Amino acid sequence: xxxxxxxxxxxxxxxxxxxxxxxxxxxxxxxxxxxxxxxxxxxxxxxxxxxxxxxxxxxxxxxxxxxxxxxxxxxxxxxxxxxxxxxxxxxxxxxxxxxxxxxxxxxxxxxxxxxxxxxxxxxxxxxxxxxxxxxxxxxxxxxxxxxxxxxxxxxxxxxxxxxxxxxxxxxxxxxxxxxxxxxxxxxxxxxxxxxxxxxxxxxxxxxxxxxxxxxxxxxxxxxxxxxxxxxxxxxxxxxxxxxxxxxxxxxxxxxxxxxxxxxxxxxxxxxxxxxxxxxxxxxxxxxxxxxxxxxxxxxxxxxxxxxxxxxxxxxxxxxxxxxxxxxxxxxxxxxxxxxxxxxxxxxxxxxxxxxxxxxxxxxxxxxxxxxxxxxxxxxxxxxxxxxxxxxxxxxxxxxxxxxxxxxxxxxxxxxxxxxxxxxxxxxxxxxxxxxxxxxxxxxxxxxxxxxxxxxxxxxxxxxxxxxxxxxxxxxxxxxxxxxxxxxxxxxxxxxxxxxxxxxxxxxxxxxxxxxxxxxxxxxxxxxxxxxxxxxxxxxxxxxxxxxxxxxxxxxxxxxxxxxxxxxxxxxxxxxxxxxxxxxxxxxxxxxxxxxxxxxxxxxxxxxxxxxxxxxxxxxxxxxxxxxxxxxxxxxxxxxxxxxxxxxxxxxxxxxxxxxxxxxxxxxxxxxxxxxxxxxxxxxxxxxxxxxxxxxxxxxxxxxxxxxxxxxxxxxxxxxxxxxxxxxxxxxxxxxxxxxxxxxxxxxxxxxxxxxxxxxxxxxxxxxxxxxxxxxxxxxxxxxxxxxxxxxxxxxxxxxxxxxxxx
Numbered sequence: 001x002x003x004x005x006x007x008x009x010x011x012x013x014x015x016x017x018x019x020x021x022x023x024x025x026x027x028x029x030x031x032x033x034x035x036x037x038x039x040x041x042x043x044x045x046x047x048x049x050x051x052x053x054x055x056x057x058x059x060x061x062x063x064x065x066x067x068x069x070x071x072x073x074x075x076x077x078x079x080x081x082x083x084x085x086x087x088x089x090x091x092x093x094x095x096x097x098x099x100x101x102x103x104x105x106x107x108x109x110x111x112x113x114x115x116x117x118x119x120x121x122x123x124x125x126x127x128x129x130x131x132x133x134x135x136x137x138x139x140x141x142x143x144x145x146x147x148x149x150x151x152x153x154x155x156x157x158x159x160x161x162x163x164x165x166x167x168x169x170x171x172x173x174x175x176x177x178x179x180x181x182x183x184x185x186x187x188x189x190x191x192x193x194x195x196x197x198x199x200x201x202x203x204x205x206x207x208x209x210x211x212x213x214x215x216x217x218x219x220x221x222x223x224x225x226x227x228x229x230x231x232x233x234x235x236x237x238x239x240x241x242x243x244x245x246x247x248x249x250x251x252x253x254x255x256x257x258x259x260x261x262x263x264x265x266x267x268x269x270x271x272x273x274x275x276x277x278x279x280x281x282x283x284x285x286x287x288x289x290x291x292x293x294x295x296x297x298x299x300x301x302x303x304x305x306x307x308x309x310x311x312x313x314x315x316x317x318x319x320x321x322x323x324x325x326x327x328x329x330x331x332x333x334x335x336x337x338x339x340x341x342x343x344x345x346x347x348x349x350x351x352x353x354x355x356x357x358x359x360x361x362x363x364x365x366x367x368x369x370x371x372x373x374x375x376x377x378x379x380x381x382x383x384x385x386x387x388x389x390x391x392x393x394x395x396x397x398x399x400x401x402x403x404x405x406x407x408x409x410x411x412x413x414x415x416x417x418x419x420x421x422x423x424x425x426x427x428x429x430x431x432x433x434x435x436x437x438x439x440x441x442x443x444x445x446x447x448x449x450x451x452x453x454x455x456x457x458x459x460x461x462x463x464x465x466x467x468x469x470x471x472x473x474x475x476x477x478x479x480x481x482x483x484x485x486x487x488x489x490x491x492x493x494x495x496x497x498x499x500x501x502x503x504x505x506x507x508x509x510x511x512x513x514x515x516x517x518x519x520x521x522x523x524x525x526x527x528x529x530x531x532x533x534x535x536x537x538x539x540x541x542x543x544x545x546x547x548x549x550x551x552x553x554x555x556x557x558x559x560x561x562x563x564x565x566x567x568x569x570x571x572x573x574x575x576x577x578x579x580x581x582x583x584x585x586x587x588x589x590x591x592x593x594x595x596x597x598x599x600x601x602x603x604x605x606x607x608x609x610x611x612x613x614x615x616x617x618x619x620x621x622x623x624x625x626x627x628x629x630x631x632x633x634x635x636x637x638x639x640x641x642x643x644x645x646x647x648x649x650x651x652x653x654x655x656x657x658x659x660x661x662x663x664x665x666x667x668x669x670x671x672x673x674x675x676x677x678x679x680x681x682x683x684x685x686x687x688x689x690x691x692x693x694x695x696x697x698x699x700x701x702x703x704x705x706x707x708x709x710x711x712x713x714x715x716x717x718x719x720x721x722x723x724x725x726x727x728x729x730x731x732x733x734x735x736x737x738x739x740x741x742x743x744x745x746x747x748x749x750x751x752x753x754x755x756x757x758x759x760x761x762x763x764x765x766x767x768x769x770x771x772x773x774x775x776x777x778x779x780x781x782x783x784x785x786x787x788x789x790x791x792x793x794x795x796x797x798x799x800x801x802x803x804x805x806x
Contacts, residue, residue, distance in 0.1 A: 023315050024358050026697050027402070030311025031362025033690050034398065036373045037304030039366075039381055042388045044292045047190045047282035051128040053228055056092075058236055058275035060084070060225040061287050065270040066262045072287045075273065076220040078205075078213040079249075081120070081227065087245055090233040095123045096201055096223045097193060104170035104659065105197070107156055113660055114152065116169060117195035118204050126228045127193065133163055134182025140200040147182035152196040169199075173486075188387060189380040192281045217249055227275070236275035243272050261526055296680070303687045306447045308398070310691055312405050313440045314698040315354070344412065351407020359399045376682050378675065438738055444695035445742035445779055450750040451688030452775040457754045457767065458681040464765045466671055471608025471617075473545030476502075476640050477666040478648055479510055480633040487655040488630050494651045495635060500644045502637065503543035506630030508535035511610060512669020515632075521592040524576045528592055531572060532610065532620040535628055541567070541605060543636050550581035551603030554624050560600075562624045567603040572619035599623070612673035613763040634666070692779065696786040699735060703787050732787035739783040743776040 048054060060080055063072040081094030098118040105114045123129070124136030131139065132150060139147050146167070153160045156167065160183045168175035178199065187194060204210045204221060213219040229235055235242070247253070253271070257263040263270050276287055283294045366373075367383055374381045385392050482488065492504040509518055518533045534540075538554040538561070549570070554561045566589075573584045581604035588598040599621070607617040637644045645663075652661045717727060751767060758764045 022697060022700075023354055024361065026311045026314040026694055027355060027358030028361040028365060029690060030308040030694065031359050031398075031402075032365035032369065033687065034304040034308040035363055035366040035383075035395065036369065037300050037687075038394060038398075039370075039383065039388070039391065040373075040377055040379065041297050041301050042391055042394070043190055043379060043381055044282065044297050045294075046388060046390070048192050048278050049190070050188055051278065053126060053128070054278050056229045056231060056233070057126060057278040058227055058229065059278065059281055060227060061274050061276050063272060063274050072274065074224050074276075074287065076223050076225070077217045078210075078219065078221055078223065079215065079217060080273075081225045083249065084227055084245070087248065088235060088241070090229045090235040091227045092230050093122055093126050093228040095120045095126045095226045095228075097123070097226070098201060098204060098221055098223045102662075104175075105156070106168040106170070106175055107166075111658065111660070112156065113662075114156075115194070115196045116199060117197070118199045118201045119195075120201050123198075126226065129187065130185045131182045132185055133160060136182070139182035140198070140202075142179070142181065143200050143202040143206055144176075144178050145181040145200055146178045147184055147198040148180055149184050149196055150186050153180075153183050169197075189382070190282075190387070192278075226278070229275075236277070239268075239272065239274075242274070243269065246273050259526075300683065303451065303684065307687055307690055307694065308402065309405075310444045310447065310694045310698070312402055313444055314694055315351070315407075317440060317698045348403075348407045352403040355399060355403035355407075359395070359402075363395070376679060376686075378679060441695070441698055441735065442738050442742045442745065444691070444698055445739050445783065446746040448688060448691035448695050449743050449746040449775050449779045451684055451691055452778060453746065453750045453772060454754060455681055455685040455688050456771050456775055457758075457765075458677055458684065460765050460771065461758065461761065462674055462677055462681060465613045465674055465677075465761075465763070468609075468613065468763060470670065471546065471606050473636075474511075474667045474670055476637045477544070478635045478637065478645070478663050479512075479666050479669065480635065480648065480652065481510070481662045482506070482631050482633050485656055485659065486629075488633065490655050491633060491651055494654070495648065498647060500638050500647065501635060503539060503635075505539040505543040505634045506537050507540060507632050507634070508625075508628070508630060510632040510669070511634075511666055512664075513612070513672035513675075515669065517610070522576075522589050523592060524589070527576075529576050529619060531576070531589075532618055534610075534620065534622045535625050536622050537628065537630065538624065540622065540634075543634060546608055547606040548603050549606050551585045551601070553603060554622075561602070562626045562628075564597050564600050565602045565624070566599040567605055567622040568601055569605050569617065569620045570607045571617045572621060573604055576619045614761050616762050640665070692782055696782060699783060699786045700789070703732070703735060728788055732784065735787050736780070736784060739780055743779060747772050747776075 060075040061072050062075050081096050084091045085094050101116060102113055103116040105112050121140035124139060150160055153162055162180050165180045166177055168177050205214055213221050254269055258265050276284060283292050285291045285293050370381060488506055495501045495504050509515055519530045520533055521528050522531050538556045541553055573579060573581050577584055584601050584604055587601050590598045609617060635648055649661045755767055
């Protein structure tokens with residue numbers, strides 16, 4: 001029976017090639033879009049699920065709920081892991097991981113750059129990182145040992161059998177020798193923990209600063225702390241036990257918070273430790289702002305579902321459109337004894353066959369587009385059923401549901417034809433403009449218009465953020481990563497002598513996305529506030545184009561300027577000191593560390609944005625430490641092309657020939673703050689264009705159906721003198737009204753969603769009518785062109801042929 005239905009379906013498709021092609025093409029595009037978005041969602045939601053002990057692994061984090069300031073961040077105190085294992089019976093093991101930093105690696109005189117990560121030796125017992133060579137429980141016991149991933153081993157040594165081989169890693173001005181004790185499988189792309197070369201944290205802890213931090217709860221080596229709990233433990237849900245643990249090591253915290261006015265002493269203390277499940281790390285934005293927001297993931301799936309729904313709607317509309325030519329077939333089948341159930345099964349078989357072919361083509365199309373989509377999403381994605389086993393079931397369910405949804409309504413309509421009616425006429429007039437089909441086409445265009453509006457709003461906000469005055473001049477500035485070298489003064493003198501260089505300056509930290517910040521708590525009356533610190537040289541403000549609104553710049557000839565003088569921003573003056581820039585000059589501020597000298601304000605600089613525009617400008621200061629070691633050099637150029645860049649590189653190579661020249665442009669670093677928004681604009685724009693294309697296919701089918709139903713009317717009107725334009729207007733009028741209704745429906749919910757999205761930005765655009773008018777006009781023009789293309793064809797048909805067909 002199934003084979004018979006399939007044979008009939010193939011014959012039908014062969015006779016109706018164009019209709020079948022449009023159906024398959026529409027569904028294939030819908031499946032391709034849905035498959036890519038589904039793959040992205042599965043990838044994001046499956047992070048760290050491959051660890052055998054994953055359900056018992058937690059990351060330790062600090063949380064606080066102070067008046068006007070609530071938040072959380074991963075804990076980084078060096079002693080916390082060992083202390084938890086010692087004091088809390090539920091903690092079976094711990095691992096501290098120091099995030100990877102770019103270092104130079106030397107092998108047989110050859111220099112390469114690689115990411116170096118350090119971790120406790122027990123990392124291979126807690127986490128599942130299989131070794132293809134070496135013993136996991138012993139691989140990092142020696143402080144001078146390293147484990148390398150398979151791909152990195154091939155890059156460095158050309159093979160994986162490298163146990164006992166040596167490599168050197170640059171540390172400051174020297175290279176330190178390490179021995180390879182293991183080779184690990186390449187880490188899955190859905191792993192939160194990344195490493196290429198993994199060293200033993202014992203190497204760091206054996207240094208003077210490491211030994212100091214091992215006994216200090218206020219110092220940090222930039223680590224993350226993970227603990228493995230015993231099965232069945234409820235420690236993560238027992239805040240009282242965690243509070244008692246914290247009190248042991250911070251016995252004065254309660255009184256300090258009360259003295260600082262951060263707690264009134266009633267109720268529970270407003271800060272403490274928490275345990276975050278490993279599986280939540282990648283999507284928990286409450287602890288890590290850089291995490292993938294699950295709201296965005298589910299929004300993406302909703303959009304993908306909408307695209308697939310539009311493809312299904314097109315299937316329905318086109319199936320109804322071609323059903324007129326199959327009315328006689330249905331009548332003969334019924335007279336011959338065919339029941340409605342058999343007819344429904346036949347038409348559902350055709351639907352499933354088309355859906356199956358469309359799914360195969362869609363997945364093939366998705367595979368072809370995967371490199372482009374991966375770059376767009378900034379993820380390493382692959383259609384791997386081994387890596388994402390749940391993908392098989394999700395795709396099969398999608399194909400089944402799509403086949404049922406796409407085929408149910410047409411099969412019910414076709415099987416409901418009455419034999420007497422269909423055999424009296426060569427074609428059966430169908431209600432091509434009924435409420436159902438009108439609703440379908442309206443939904444299609446409403447979703448399309450909503451996506452287009454969203455794309456325009458996101459692009460406008462991006463343009464606003466990228467062009468906004470940040471309080472300094474970020475154009476034509478090259479930032480060179482100096483890697484703790486001591487060549488700055490020579491480098492500065494060498495470049496400033498050249499006419500295409502406007503100025504050279506330096507800082508202890510970079511500017512822009514991924515460069516981090518330095519900060520320290522200062523006392524302001526009874527309040528303590530964190531102030532962002534920028535150690536710079538005396539030319540920083542002038543070269544970067546920052547405006548002094550009171551006081552003076554640093555003077556290299558004054559010794560006090562490298563000891564106690566600071567320049568602060570407007571935010572510190574108005575929000576922390578509650579005064580004016582002129583009155584702030586000469587005022588002193590004291591760090592919470594009493595062993596440090598008070599700082600005297602000699603100047604006030606206009607606020608500049610050193611973070612993205614989702615934040616207000618926080619209190620910040622510039623200082624010149626006496627032992628200043630710049631980590632970044634900034635070179636302002638008169639023009640940006642290959643010549644000045646080659647000049648900067650030549651100066652670097654002359655002074656540091658054994659170090660790679662790594663640079664970036666400051667404006668690009670600030671634009672990188674908004675890479676996520678840029679990706680979302682591109683992805684939603686993609687989806688919007690696909691929706692409009694599919695909606696036009698559906699509209700094309702609906703206009704075709706209207707033309708079929710009104711063939712005789714069109715012929716009579718032409719005989720009576722109707723023009724092509726008049727008939728085109730007749731056929732398109734109702735559909736244009738539907739598109740206008742769709743535009744009206746899309747405006748209110750899209751305005752609400754986009755207005756809510758804009759609330760995350762402290763500095764944002766205002767939603768204007770022009771955005772909605774532009775999106776509406778775009779959809780309307782596309783719809784009119786689509787309608788007119790098919791309507792003109794019907795209007796130009798020979799009236800004699802039209803009347804004879806009836």
